[in-house]
Amino acid sequence: MYKEENKNIARKSVLKAAIEALTLCRKDSTLAPKDYIRKVKAFYRKDESDPRAFIVDELSEETIIRWEEFYDSVIQDRTARSIKVAYLSGPNPENDLTEMTDMGLLPENIWAFESDAKIYNEAVISALSSKFPFIKLIKANVGDFFEVSPQKFDLIYLDFCGPLPSKKAGQKTLKAITSILKYHALSPLGVMITNVSLPSKEQNANEHKNIVNLVASYLYPKSTLESNNPEWNCTDGAISEGYSLDEWHKKVECEIEDFYGQYITRLLVDLISVISPYDNFTSSHSLYKNMFKISNYNDLTKSVNDLFHFDSNGNGGDIIVDSGLFPILWTIASIDKKYNNKDKNYYQDIYCDDDFNDYAQSFLSQMSANGNAHDLIKNISNMHFLLNEGRTENNFYSDSLRNLNKINWYQKVYPFCDLFLFHQI
Structure with missing residues (x-):
């Protein structure tokens, strides 16, 4: 293994970059840099004609210093x-x-x-x-x-x-x-x-085929993909580019090395930011009960299921219409029979390929905190619905959340930092 020169170079490069990110470049590795709040104030103060300029007067030097001291206490030098x-x-x-x-x-x-x-x-x-x-x-x-x-x-x-x-x-x-x-x-x-x-067709044709199917299903609903342009590594997703399901599958199959790398990147980001937090935030948790009051789970289940498919009157189907807003749920519907329900708006490989269906279930179960694919899907789907807006999610709010929802915070509090604070992660 250590005789593979390219792998040695890659190993040294990523380890060096990781250690530098944690040490020498530590303060460049955070979501919000130490001077973020100070920069917000400077940005608005530079243009007195901006009607928002007066807002930054509410941001006192004392508040900025408190933020910077908090930052130092969390990050520390290493x-x-x-x-x-x-x-x-x-x-x-x-x-x-x-x-x-x-x-x-x-x-x-x-x-x-x-x-x-x-x-x-x-x-x-x-x-x-x-x-x-x-x-x-x-x-x-x-x-x-x-x-x-x-x-x-x-x-x-x-x-x-x-x-x-x-x-x-x-x-x-x-x-x-x-x-x-x-x-x-x-x-x-x-x-x-x-x-x-990434096994080649020659090494393991079946596993290669399963990966192609999964990658196509995972990336198709994404609103943006990588362009491999060093100046702007972003391009419109498959749907915006006009690809049908079959056309996209063929493209992924022909360029699997590139799309497999994109899939890994997007999957890890989704796991950390959405899938794992949503899966761990179950209905039995006390914090969940502080936020939501589910008196009738059948009503919640119906509301969630309506997202996946159109009814006879053409209502519902939000995941199909706005797949870029629900890419994870779109992928789930393409690889799980219960949520797919033979709806041709999603991929149908799970019905004609038993081996891929097993592979897809393994994929879902390995992402689940308790190893159960359908618990994972239920938790993620429920949280997507409950944390969204514009539907009937407020019917399931707890009393305390309803009261908070009545307050117009934007007229009472000036939010200068829209990034996560570290203790919230």
Whole structure:
């Protein structure tokens, strides 16, 4: 593995970038920089003719300083020696360990994981004969470890041998990422590096076909895609470009290497920002009950189901009409029979290809916090509906949320920062 020169170059490059993002460039890695609020004030003050300019007078120097002190208390300065890392071992854990210690990390802060018994034994022998006989080498799946350990890591490096997802026992790549998110194993300002494979038709024709089907279903509803233009890496999505379902599938099949990379990027972003938070925010949670009052779950279920399909009068079908607003739900309808219901507005591969249907269910179940595909779909669908606006979602608000909803906050409070605060993540 370490004889592959291109992989060595890529490994060094991503590790170096990750460590710099956590240390030297730490304050450039946050969603909101330290001087964000100060910049907001300066932006409006530079044009006195702007009717909004008077608003920034409400933003006092005391408030700005409080924000900056809060920022410093959360972010803090870090050096490479204080960075804590988890990575997948393989038979020679000392190879990655050498790379990381050469970049200034302490070997005592680096944890290696290996779930395969045979490879673990090889790794132990290899480590004991290296200059790192004291390495933390854990015989466990990295996701299973996070389930029972409160450890948090600044950098998690997942150099998988399989695709995303993989159905193989002991190599469920997507499940490992789900566990990291479920148990908050990554520090609030942390880096997760993933490396997955794409089997060719010659290596595994069936798995290759399943990946093509999944990637086509996942990217089709996205309103934008990557253009591969270094100046502006963004272009309209498949629907805006006028692709039919079949035309898009053929394009993805011909350019799978490119679209597979885009799929991985978008999936990880969706997992972190939408799928995992929505799945973990279940109806049994006390915070859920503070926000919503579901006296009749049949009414909620009907309201959610109406999003997926048109009725006989042409009502509903919001996910079909505005797929760019509901891309995750559109994909779900294309890969799950219950929500697809043989609606030709979605892909129908799950009905003519049993193997892909099984693969799609594995994909969904590996993203679920409890391993249940339909619990995942229910949680995500309900939250999409309840947190949206313009439909009947306010019928399910709790009394306290109804009262808050009556207050016109924009006439009473000036919001100068529209980004997440760190303690909210």
